[in-house]
Amino acid sequence: MYAAYSLCRANLRKKKVHNALIGLLILLSTVLLVTSVTVILNTTNLFTNMHTKTHGSHEMLILDGEVHDPKLVYEWWKEQEGVATSSLIPFRTLSGISRPGHEPTAGLLNLYLYMMDTTARPYEVDELLFAQGVESLVPEPGTVWLPSSIAYLYDISPGDTLEFSTGDSRLSIEVAAVVVDMPFGAPFPTSARIWMNHQDYVAHFQDIPGNDQYMMGLRFEDYSRSSTYWERWQQEMGTPYLGSKTSFQEMSSFYLIMNKMIGFIMVSLGVMMMFVALFTIGFTISDDILSNYKTIGVIKALGLTSRKLIGVYMMQYIMIAAVSVVPGFIASRFLSGVIVDSALSSLKTKTAGVTPGGGWPALTTALLLLALILLCVFYYANKARHVQPMQAIRYGMSETQHSMKTRRLTRAKGSGSPGMLGRAPLLAVIGFRNLLKNRKAAVLMLLLSMMMSAVLVLGFVLLYSISHIKExxxxxxxxxxxxxxxxxxxxxxxxxxxxxxxxxxxxxxxxxxxxxxxxxxxxxxxxxxxxxxxxxxxxxxxxxxxxxxxxxxxxxxxxxxxxxxxxxxxxxxxxxxxxxxxxxxxxxxxxxxxxxxxxxxxxxxxxxxxxxxxxxxxxxxxxxxxxxxxxxxxxxxxxxxxxxxxxxxxxxxxxxxxxxxxxxxxxxxYKQAVASLILPMSIMGLLFTGVTVIIVYSLSRINIRKESKTYGIYKTLGLTSGKIRFSILLGVLVLSMIGAVIGALAGVYILPMILGSILSDYGIAKLPLILNWWGIIAFALVTALAAGLGSWASSRIVARTSPQILVVE
Known part of the structure; x- marks a missing residue:
């Protein structure tokens, strides 16, 4: 056991940089996956908990008295068992809010306002929660309560003065408090309830033409049985309900749409990043076994069993994963809190915020990622069982691989044609041979470039399309x-x-x-x-x-x-x-x-x-x-x-x-939609950019170490370090450009199609996108630049090492 521990510690010490990069990749995968799960689950949970806390309505009825008698409707619902009703609240409608001393704001000027004749709290249905200001039973004369969805979006606080146009005059009134009003508190508000003092309501609206309209909320003990009540209504009244009715689905839709969309994107990309991490770990272990084939054969010949050799890798990656998953889990709590808060800020009160809880789903996600890493390590480390000591010591590889290599060399010597690479420029040949000899690494770089390009392009297309929604x-x-x-x-x-x-x-x-x-x-x-x-x-x-x-x-x-x-x-x-x-x-x-x-x-x-x-x-x-x-x-x-x-x-x-x-x-x-998307899409773009640089750096470093003797020979033949590094960079750039083009097309056509499946429930069958190809090309180029940066940084070892040492190694 001590021998296995010594080998594990040697591996950690020998490859500090590489192990650190693998750990960082696991950390980023944990952050993205746990954050996405937390965002999706907590968006619904936070809304549901607040709706329950305020005894929120499942249906909102607006009655004008022309189709149905409001008092008759109210009395009928009061008699129904299993249904709680709000009071019958009178209101008048106005358009627009202005703020004295401030520049006119289009969003405020075009709000559709329900000016409510406030009855005394508490309310049996749709209780108001005070977010700012002094809590009271009714607004004081000369003041109003403003919903948080409007106050937070337009930076209005208690003590500010608002003006409303009422007939021939203007109503100037002070904001006494900001309240969470669930039926009208969702993001992207186009209408709002303004809660007025009764005396103010009577004084300002009694002489205005028109009659009061009424609003009442219904909360069902079992919302799934709501149709039963409406069937009874039709039977007793002889006609369907013909007034205005807003359902729970409509009231809740804009609370949930942004975070569901963000969470869906993050889950998809988090899964992609997780597979990149697993593939990278598998590649690293496989490459390590092949590179140290002779050493492993010697160790097994000295008596170290295959089980203990597998244990060396298991122990190594358990340490790396544990050090990475825990801080990733902690970081995801803060990141998910920022994302949820940006989309559900209207639910914040002076006593409670909207910070999401991690809970068992988040912890389960982190543990699942840890388990997948260990299974991946076990699967690839199991290849060490097949190392035969005699073949390893004699050939440095298995006898089958040695025979295949010998046949390839024989065919290459017997071929008189130099092939396509033989006619290409020398630096291009070196760069492309580097990729062809390390095909698994090349495939991983290609996949990574595709994913990064898809993420960056999708984020750009979404933000550009929403910010240019006029088109x-x-x-x-x-x-x-x-x-x-x-x-x-x-x-x-x-x-x-x-x-x-x-x-x-x-x-x-x-x-x-x-x-x-x-x-x-x-x-x-x-x-x-x-x-x-x-x-x-x-x-x-x-x-x-x-x-x-x-x-x-x-x-x-x-x-x-x-x-x-x-x-x-x-x-x-x-x-x-x-x-x-x-x-x-x-x-x-x-x-x-x-x-x-x-x-x-x-x-x-x-x-x-x-x-x-x-x-x-x-x-x-x-x-x-x-x-x-x-x-x-x-x-x-x-x-x-x-x-x-x-x-x-x-x-x-x-x-x-x-x-x-x-x-x-x-x-x-839609400025709130843009603001909500900028942060998560920017974070995901930066994470994938960082991951691309990290993995390309790591893979290139492995490839350069394997080809160190070859590069030493190139330097002794007169090639400068700069030209060798440029040849490596050239191969990676061409490969990443191919991946960037494929990824850009996926980000333009495939990912939006998947995302559109979410918006279908919100009334959008075809996601309207604006394709700015100059921007798309620019973000695809960022992918190639990130891969090139990782490759160039890793090739510094060629410049720092003398040809003699490289050849000796």
């Missing part, structure tokens, strides 16, 4: 117009006057007006199938007075509606209802039944493709005076006029409408 906005389910006008004060704004001004402005090509109504679609029962209850779908329907084609809305198949009998539906609506182009759907719009033909199917991430598009004429069949269109979409003839048009319209309608560019609105929504 692909129709493929995400948005418009592609130039200017967006959001009406903030309908009592003052005159649409007819605006249209006249737009028609007379030579810079404006067209203007379309868009609004939204609530829709309910009932599922068909196939003929011959027993009649069972299928819960209707409640979703938002976009209404346009104009042309969808002009504002850039696209479809995956079919076309946008062009007459009042047509409808275009989101892909998840089509999937759930099993509808295709040309099918008829029964739709209730504001309580009125319509039979509409499906003209198109589209994708949209904004509402997970649970939405539809119709013309304003469809609504006017039952409401001839329908004009509730609060967003204008303007296309310009010349993009150079964009800023001037926005400035002119803002100055003319500043008190009644918010005017901004569509690109600014998209950036306001």
């Amino acid at each position: 692909t906005s129709p493929l995400w389910g948005y418009d592609s117009t130039d200017v967006v006008v959001q009406i903030t004060n309908k009592s003052v704004f005159s649409r007819s006057a605006f249209d006249q001004q737009a028609a007379s402005d030579p810079r404006i090509e067209n203007t379309n007006w868009v609004g939204a109504v609530n829709g309910v679609v009932t599922a068909d029962r196939p003929a011959g199938v027993e009649a069972t209850y299928t819960e209707p779908m409640n979703f938002s329907i976009i209404v346009i007075d104009g042309s969808y084609d002009e504002i850039g809305y696209r479809n995956l198949s079919g076309r946008n509606p062009q007459n009042k009998d047509e409808i275009s539906i989101g892909m998840n609506v089509a999937k759930q209802l099993n509808k295709e182009i040309g099918d008829i759907v029964e739709v209730y719009i504001e309580g009125h039944r319509h039979l509409l033909t499906v003209s198109g199917i589209y994708q949209s991430i904004a509402n997970m493709s649970y939405s539809a598009r119709i013309l304003a004429d469809t609504v006017r069949v039952n409401r001839p005076d329908y004009e509730d269109l609060d967003s204008g979409f303007i296309n310009l003839r010349n993009d150079a006029d964009l800023e001037q048009v926005v400035q002119d319209l803002s100055s003319g309608y500043g008190n009644s409408a918010s005017v901004t560019t569509q690109q600014t609105l998209l950036y306001a929504v």
Whole structure:
């Protein structure tokens, strides 16, 4: 046993640099894998725990009193066993927030606001958790509670003053506290609940035209049985629920999407890195056995058993793995905390953060990685059993390998043709022979270059596509117009006057007006199938007075509606209802039944493709005076006029409408996505770059040691150290460039296809990407440069060593 321990210690001491590099590779693999598992599991767990802690609603109902009596709805649900309800909370809607003394912020100016008439806490459903400020039962007069999703994103704190446009006046009010509001607290907020004092609510809204709307949340003891309650509702009321309803899936989707996407990428790349680590360890052990074949034969001849020889390698890598896995596990805790915090920051409160716990899954992942390393070591170290002492001492290899080598040399001498390498430049021949003689190392370098290039290119393509979302906005389910006008004060704004001004402005090509109504679609029962209850779908329907084609809305198949009998539906609506182009759907719009033909199917991430598009004429069949269109979409003839048009319209309608560019609105929504992606993708890119340099350095160093006598002969024949090093570098660069090209194609086409499978649940069938090939080529070149750096650094041993010593070795 002491002999095995002495050999293990000698191996550790003799190859300090190489063993350190292997340990670093194991550490990085541990960091990436454990981090990915922690991110995926904790994203869901943290959201679920916070939802449970606040008694979060599973469904949110918004009632305007025109379709259903809010009090009747509230009383009906209060009587249902197994369902907890929030109070019936009155609210009015406004558009946009401004901050006195600050530059206007597009994201704040275009928020859709629910101004809540706050009832006294605590709430049975959707309790508010205070993140900043003084906790109280209701907001004090002259103050509001602001949701954390808005406050954190736009750096608003208690004590700041906000302004809202209400009719002919502006409401200036102070932020008293920042609260976690689960149904409206997800990242990428486009709407928010502003919690007001009751006296302030009455004073500011009693004279404004319109009636109160109401909001109530439902929390089921068993959410899977929610359809049973809605079936009972339809039986007792004689009609489906026709109001607005937001499901738990819709409320939770944007809490989870970013970290699920990041976690999926990290798991995929972590597994890739783990296999690189295992392959590297296997290659190192195999090479060590071949390089020391004669020494192993002598040791076995002296009486050391094969089992003890295997134990030498097992002991060596147990030490390296233990030293690497433990700090990797600890580092992953901090890294996963940073990633989860960046995506779920809106859940942070003054008493609790969102730091994820490692738990047994993270520990199991680390132990599994350790077990795989030991199995890999055992498998490759087992080759030492086949070393025969007499053959090893006589040939320095097995007799079979010696015979094969002799036959190759005989064939080479008998061949009169120099072959392709014989006609190539000398330095190229040296570099390529270095790769051909070490094929396993060359294959590992090729695979590593492919993976690094794929990681870097994927990260670049994702970040570039999201940061330039204006170019692909129709493929995400948005418009592609130039200017967006959001009406903030309908009592003052005159649409007819605006249209006249737009028609007379030579810079404006067209203007379309868009609004939204609530829709309910009932599922068909196939003929011959027993009649069972299928819960209707409640979703938002976009209404346009104009042309969808002009504002850039696209479809995956079919076309946008062009007459009042047509409808275009989101892909998840089509999937759930099993509808295709040309099918008829029964739709209730504001309580009125319509039979509409499906003209198109589209994708949209904004509402997970649970939405539809119709013309304003469809609504006017039952409401001839329908004009509730609060967003204008303007296309310009010349993009150079964009800023001037926005400035002119803002100055003319500043008190009644918010005017901004569509690109600014998209950036306001997706800047959080870019911020969430930058950190993990940068970390993964740096890790793979570091791993590439490490492994190429290690492999090149092994190859140079094996060919040291050959390089000594080259130096005695007149080749300088620089030329020898350049020849080694040239071979590695060509090999890594081949891998970089293959990896870049995988990062552009294959990995996004896999990633798209996650987004399909969020309403995106085809991931919209922008391929900037100059950037893709640049990141592919980074792969080659990293491999070249590792190769050049490892070849310094050639320059430092004299030809005589190299030949003697």
